[in-house]
Amino acid sequence: MIPIQNEMTCDVLCVGGGIAALQASIAAAEEGSDVLLVDKAHPRRSGSGATGCDHFGCYLPEVHGDDINVIVREILGSQTGTCHDPRLTRRFLKESTAMVHRWESWGIPMRPKGFYEFKGHAFPTRPRAFLHYDGRQQKPILYKKAGECGVRFLPYSPVVDFVFNEHGQPVGALALRIDQEDPGFTLIRSRTIVLATGVATRLYSSETSPGMLFNLAYCGSCTGTGISLVWRNGGHTLNMEIPYIHAGPKHFARCGKASFIGVARYPDGSPVGPFVTEPDKDYGDVTLDVSHRILTERLCDGRGPIYVDCHGAPEAWLDEMREALRWEGVAAMLDHMDEEGIDFSRHAIEFMQYEPHVQGRGVEIDENGETSIPNVYAAGDIVGNFRVGVSGAAVYGWICGKSAARKSKDAPSSSSLDQNSLDAACDRCSRIYDRRGSGGATWREANIAVQTLMSSYAPVPPHKARSANLLCAGLKYMKDLRAKLDRELSADNPHELMRALEVYELLDCGEAIMHAALERKESRGNHVRSDYTLTNPLLSNKFLIMTNRKGIVAGTWREKWN
Amino acid sequence: MPPIIDKDKCIGCGICAAICTMDVFSHSGKGHSPEVLYPEECWHCRACTMDCPKGAVRLRLPIPYRLLFVDSATLRQGRRV
Ligand SMILES: Cc1cc2nc3c(=O)[nH]c(=O)nc-3n(C[C@H](O)[C@H](O)[C@H](O)COP(=O)(O)OP(=O)(O)OC[C@H]3O[C@@H](n4cnc5c(N)ncnc54)[C@H](O)[C@@H]3O)c2cc1C
Numbered sequence: 001m002i003p004i005q006n007e008m009t010c011d012v013l014c015v016g017g018g019i020a021a022l023q024a025s026i027a028a029a030e031e032g033s034d035v036l037l038v039d040k041a042h043p044r045r046s047g048s049g050a051t052g053c054d055h056f057g058c059y060l061p062e063v064h065g066d067d068i069n070v071i072v073r074e075i076l077g078s079q080t081g082t083c084h085d086p087r088l089t090r091r092f093l094k095e096s097t098a099m100v101h102r103w104e105s106w107g108i109p110m111r112p113k114g115f116y117e118f119k120g121h122a123f124p125t126r127p128r129a130f131l132h133y134d135g136r137q138q139k140p141i142l143y144k145k146a147g148e149c150g151v152r153f154l155p156y157s158p159v160v161d162f163v164f165n166e167h168g169q170p171v172g173a174l175a176l177r178i179d180q181e182d183p184g185f186t187l188i189r190s191r192t193i194v195l196a197t198g199v200a201t202r203l204y205s206s207e208t209s210p211g212m213l214f215n216l217a218y219c220g221s222c223t224g225t226g227i228s229l230v231w232r233n234g235g236h237t238l239n240m241e242i243p244y245i246h247a248g249p250k251h252f253a254r255c256g257k258a259s260f261i262g263v264a265r266y267p268d269g270s271p272v273g274p275f276v277t278e279p280d281k282d283y284g285d286v287t288l289d290v291s292h293r294i295l296t297e298r299l300c301d302g303r304g305p306i307y308v309d310c311h312g313a314p315e316a317w318l319d320e321m322r323e324a325l326r327w328e329g330v331a332a333m334l335d336h337m338d339e340e341g342i343d344f345s346r347h348a349i350e351f352m353q354y355e356p357h358v359q360g361r362g363v364e365i366d367e368n369g370e371t372s373i374p375n376v377y378a379a380g381d382i383v384g385n386f387r388v389g390v391s392g393a394a395v396y397g398w399i400c401g402k403s404a405a406r407k408s409k410d411a412p413s414s415s416s417l418d419q420n421s422l423d424a425a426c427d428r429c430s431r432i433y434d435r436r437g438s439g440g441a442t443w444r445e446a447n448i449a450v451q452t453l454m455s456s457y458a459p460v461p462p463h464k465a466r467s468a469n470l471l472c473a474g475l476k477y478m479k480d481l482r483a484k485l486d487r488e489l490s491a492d493n494p495h496e497l498m499r500a501l502e503v504y505e506l507l508d509c510g511e512a513i514m515h516a517a518l519e520r521k522e523s524r525g526n527h528v529r530s531d532y533t534l535t536n537p538l539l540s541n542k543f544l545i546m547t548n549r550k551g552i553v554a555g556t557w558r559e560k561w562n
Numbered sequence: 563m564p565p566i567i568d569k570d571k572c573i574g575c576g577i578c579a580a581i582c583t584m585d586v587f588s589h590s591g592k593g594h595s596p597e598v599l600y601p602e603e604c605w606h607c608r609a610c611t612m613d614c615p616k617g618a619v620r621l622r623l624p625i626p627y628r629l630l631f632v633d634s635a636t637l638r639q640g641r642r643v
Contacts, residue, residue, distance in 0.1 A: 040583075041581075041582065041583040041584070041585065042580055042581050042582075042583075044580075044581050044613075045581040045582075045583055045607070045609035045613065046581075046583040047583060050583055050607040050609050051607050051608050051609050051612055136612070156585075178585065208626070208627070209624070209626035209627060212602065212624065212626060212627075213602075213603075214584070214602060214603050214604060214605050215624075215626070215627050216605050219583055219605060219607070220584060220603065220605040221583055221584055221585070221605075249629055250629070250630050251626060251627055251628065251629070251630065252606075252623065252627045252628070252629055253627075265637055267632075267637065268640045269637050269638050269639065269640045270640075305630075307631075307632060307637060309634050309637055309638075310634075311634030311635070311637075311638060312638075329607065329608070331608050331611075331612075332606040332607070332608045332611075332621055332623070333629070335608075335611075335620075335621065336623045336627075336628070336629065337629065339623075340628070340629070342629055342631050345634075346633065346634055346635070347631040347632065347633060347634060348631060348632050348633075348634045348637050349629055349630070349631045350629075350630040350631065350632075495585055495599075495600070498585070
């Protein structure tokens with residue numbers, strides 16, 4: 001049995017070390033809470049915001065004027081605006097103003113050119129909601145700030161489960177230590193918990209480079225821990241069935257689409273969209289925000305491929321764009337271009353749609369960031385009813401930190417733990433490690449097995465549809481796969497054990513998707529069903545809430561919180 | 563496969579290994595160059611390259627990841643590439 005080597009206690013436990021978790025930790029520490037931040041990696045450079053971002057969605061009255069609704073509309077109409085409870089969007093935008101100023105005072109360049117510049121993810125003639133900033137050092141700066149506020153850190157410690165009190169309520173977490181020869185556990189007791197574990201990648205087969213698991217636009221160590229924990233423990237999840245499918249350069253999966261100022265063109269040179277015909281430094285070509293799917297559709301019908309072509313832009317604009325890509329954390333692509341002699345001024349780059357990942361889908365939170373599980377909060381990419389990338393993670397992380405700190409003052413500290421569930425959690429991990437050296441199944445095989453099931457039985461458009469037949473078969477195969485992994489999955493060291501446990505999180509996310517997709521008897525966005533082809537207008541202002549209570553899965557509909 | 567450490571420049575500080583979000587490296591102690599244990603798990607965030615005080619780490623892009631591109635001029639003239 002993997003031993004519990006260490007026990008820790010705190011008021012607020014932040015699970016994750018990314019943008020949302022660091023923000024939550026700072027906010028809670030400022031309220032006087034004893035805060036522990038537990039990260040799978042090291043918070044200085046972990047997660048999707050590791051080396052930069054450059055578009056901070058926000059409302060700045062000094063730029064946008066007094067009417068916040070102008071920006072509410074733009075955010076809800078943007079590529080990240082599909083799965084929002086508008087009440088949360090408004091709360092976010094109200095608090096985003098102060099966050100811009102706060103980040104600036106902490107040393108993150110929010111106006112690197114000396115003025116607030118809004119560009120990217122924007123339509124010509126419409127207001128612009130995304131502030132262009134230099135995010136390269138955002139993580140080291142937030143990490144330092146958290147340390148200065150008294151936050152304690154536990155790095156290299158993926159959280160694998162909650163720990164519960166005798167009433168079955170989560171009162172802490174179990175984290176696995178991976179920075180030692182043999183794995184060990186840290187048992188953490190806390191009054192409140194903030195989940196902020198980022199996107200779930202590696203769930204679908206790779207579109208860019210099949211067989212290679214880590215050609216990913218987002219952090220590949222994020223596999224939906226927070227969603228899995230909430231799903232496994234009867235909490236509300238939503239929008240899991242509505243896939244988000246990102247797009248970008250082919251075949252190097254990268255974010256940064258909005259930093260490109262070029263025009264999306266067909267091979268005959270004609271523009272794909274109606275927005276621009278020449279490179280535009282303020283708007284870029286928003287066509288590929290409006291539709292990611294068009295990239296695959298045009299490839300499949302032979303009218304593509306589609307290129308992003310920056311030719312004709314003045315050299316100064318191209319320099320600015322290269323700089324923007326660096327701010328965004330996409331410098332690895334620029335290095336590759338330099339090595340290969342690929343130049344934006346002379347070459348048009350093919351774009352493609354990547355495989356789906358889970359972002360802005362998952363955990364339901366209320367206006368204060370609390371999930372349906374009391375004393376458990378969630379922020380950032382794991383949230384299913386609000387998402388604005390980095391700024392959404394920053395602001396809602398902050399809101400969660402403040403709320404959790406206040407709640408911690410009243411929440412009782414846990415006296416006794418439910419020993420049975422703790423033993424079960426330790427046992428679940430230990431069994432995999434006990435098979436080390438036995439020639440058992442590897443996490444990689446297991447991960448690919450999950451991907452093939454997801455791609456076949458919870459497929460995404462274009463040209464593929466879901467149906468009750470497929471989803472029921474998929475759920476059966478997922479159950480079989482889980483049973484097989486329970487018998488055969490092995491790990492030779494802590495690193496492999498971490499990856500093996502990630503596969504279980506992906507199984508949870510996959511099952512949550514299939515159940516929700518089965519329940520949503522209509523087609524909507526990238527959720528396309530061949531047995532329910534209509535998009536039902538009566539459901540437009542509703543969300544489907546899914547719960548899994550000890551294996552009994554149920555769906556209920558509620559009105560969006562307007 | 564990425565990342566690649568230039569042993570001549572590396573001073574064995576271990577920063578790259580400490581900050582790697584993918585846990586790709588192992589580091590046996592100050593003064594020793596980290597080993598790249600899981601190169602295929604790199605997601606190319608480039609933190610190791612950015613934070614290396616000696617510029618000793620570079621990333622090699624696996625061949626299937628390469629960018630596909632065409633001449634802009636050809637595209638503009640409406641000639642099929
Ligand atoms: C290259 C790039 C550019 C981007 N640019 C923009 C942009 O310009 N604008 C924008 O709005 N968005 C952008 N994004 C998206 C943005 O980075 C994310 O939305 C944001 O980082 C989400 O914050 P988060 O805290 O939810 O997750 P992350 O910042 O990804 O943090 C997740 C954290 O959870 C940790 N973790 C995972 N599992 C566990 C576990 N089991 N136990 C403990 N810790 C765990 C990880 O180590 C990590 O620290 C970009 C993303 C990328 C990759």
